[in-house]
Amino acid sequence: MTRRRSAALVGNPNSGKSALFNALTGARQKIANYAGVTVERKAGRLILPSGEPVELLDLPGSYSFDTASPDEEVTRRVVHGDLEGEAVPDVIVLVLDAANLEQHLVFAQEVLELGRPTVVALNMVDLAERDGLTLDPEALSQALGVPVIPTVAVRRRGLDALNQAIAEAETHADEDARRQWHLTLPERRLAARNIARAAILSKSTRHTVASGIDKVLLNPWLGPLILFGLLFVVFQAVFAWATPFADALEGLVGLLAAAVADALPEGFVRDLIVEGVLAGVGSVVVFLPQIVILFAFILVMEASGYMARAAFLMDRMMASVGLTGKSFIPLLSSFACAIPGIMATRSIPDPKDRLTTILVAPLMTCSARLPVYAVVIAAVIPARTVGPGIGLQGLVLFALYLAGILGAMIVALVLRRTVTRGTAGGFIMELPRYQLPRIKDLAIGLWQRAWVFLRRAGTIIFVATIALWLLLSFPKAEPGESQLDASFAGAVADTLHPVLEPIGFNREISLALIPALAAREVAVSALATTYAVDAEDEDIAAEGVTGKIAALWSLPTALAFLAWFVFAPQCLSTIAVARRETNGWTWPIVMVVYLFALAWLAAGATFWIATALGL
Secondary structure, three states: OOOOOEEEEEEOOOOOHHHHHHHHHOOOEEEEEOOOOOOEEEEEEEEOOOOOEEEEEEOOOOOOOOOOOHHHHHHHHHHHOOOOOOOOOOEEEEEEEHHHHHHHHHHHHHHHOOOOOEEEEEEOHHHHHHOOEEEOHHHHHHHHOOOEEEOEHHHOEOHHHHHHHHHHHHHHHHHHOOOOOOOOHHHHHHHHHHHHHHHEEEEOOOOOHHHHHHHHHOOOOHHHHHHHHHHHHHHHHHHHOOHHHHHHHHHHHHHHHHHHHHHOOOOHHHHHHHHHHHHHHHHHHOOHHHHHHHHHHHHHHHHHOHHHHHHHHHHHHHHHOOOOHHHHHHHHHOOOOHHHHHHHHHHOOOHHHHHHHHHHHHHOOOHHHHHHHHHHHHHHOOOOEEEOOEEHHHHHHHHHHHHHHHHHHHHHHHHHOOOOOOOOOOOOOOOOOOOOOOHHHHHHHHHHHHHHHHHHHHOHHHHHHHHHHHHHHOOOOOOOOOHHHHOHHHHHHHHHHHHHHHHOOOHHHHHHOOHHHOOOOHHHHHHHHHHHHHOOOHHHHHOHHHHHHHHHOOHHHHHHHHHHHHHOOOOHHHHHHHHHHHOOOHHHHHHHHHHHHHHHHHHHHHHHHHHHOOO
């Protein structure tokens, strides 16, 4: 069987590789990991003008083949053909930022030194022209000895010409990519300055809008206030904007449950569908709107160029606890999921910085915790405003996220002064140009994340919920006996409950925490299933999990439950990734132990204080 040809996008970080990858492949993408490492492998199918499909790889951004991080090491090994199980790319697409040409040409010379079929995508030429810089692609092509195609990935400009150049690159390789670039680093920097100047047709020094924006957003006093204000708006929106859609989904689940109950006779199958699938899995799916809104904000911040500036702003705070701004992006990624957040630490060169970031990443409130927070807040916190446009429920959600951030900073400070002792390294980063996010790219990103959430609901959450339902349903209770008391699940809850009862948790909560180790959202489906199976009257059964919490939990218990989930260890998959990233079980075990201890103490303190205040 003939192997499909492949091409690889190579370039510095923030050169627009991902935008170009999305534009060239559309939705024909597959994300996995490279064999033997946790670095993400992003591949897609590119259709050449002849109709031939080509596998296109989006390699991690690199500054040099003299690698400083696992990300860069993967790029080096793939390009050089040293990564087991990965074929050498037939064509290299070298992506250069037109507005930062001189800097990007330093790494470009290392790529050209390989003498491989290469095409240069001179990307973001529109942003360079906006800033008064006009380049000559033909002059740059003559200097580099390879085809140079001007592109604007987010506007799909130059893609047809780039496709054609990729198709012809193998033909041109012998005559156009033969030049050798055997130079030292100082010589490469000097050559980059000769080459870049020769490619400039015109350059003005006019004041740009971007520089004016940066004077405000990167101000050491205003910048952090704007950042935290933006985060505050995000969490207000998660509640205020999502409520109508979440209510509609909840109503749909209720209608489905009623329809199934009417259509099927009483028995095992009806109970399985109504109490297990719809009450359990359905109680998680209704929070899809909150997940989508949260990721929409994150994707817009990334695509607009603001995310890198947020990392720059956070460098000062990170330095106060012994870290650098390099840790901010992995920690921010952990708001979506700790797994890619932990994997993103591979971009941190210092091993102690990297280990510290891995150990505190689970304290960032991942999207899996959002359904837990949302259902409890909706049950016990009044839906009222405490100021112009400020909802109390959104304020409480913001406080929970803030508690996780502060907890992470405190733990990082302790770690950096004890087991991962060391000084914070320097932090140098390239700020990308501001640009309007492309709707199609946002749509693809949102669809991918929504699909991950729904897939978890249909796999991990489904299996855990059905398993719990079976444990709750058998053996059957005698007349007058609670089904929870009689079931296998009840026996499990009785074993764990003595440890959790002092911090205000009831047996239902004690039971829900066990399957929640598979995925945080399972805590919601576990509670819904437990109450559905053990309901003593139809009114409580019809209220949904939010109504049941409001009816059966005290406020101190609900607040303690929220405090637990701020600090409790995340899913088993997160622990497994931490083991892979740290090459052993020692540090994941340390992480799990300290997180459980923090969760118990935080929940206990919350419950005891709230009880003492008479809440």
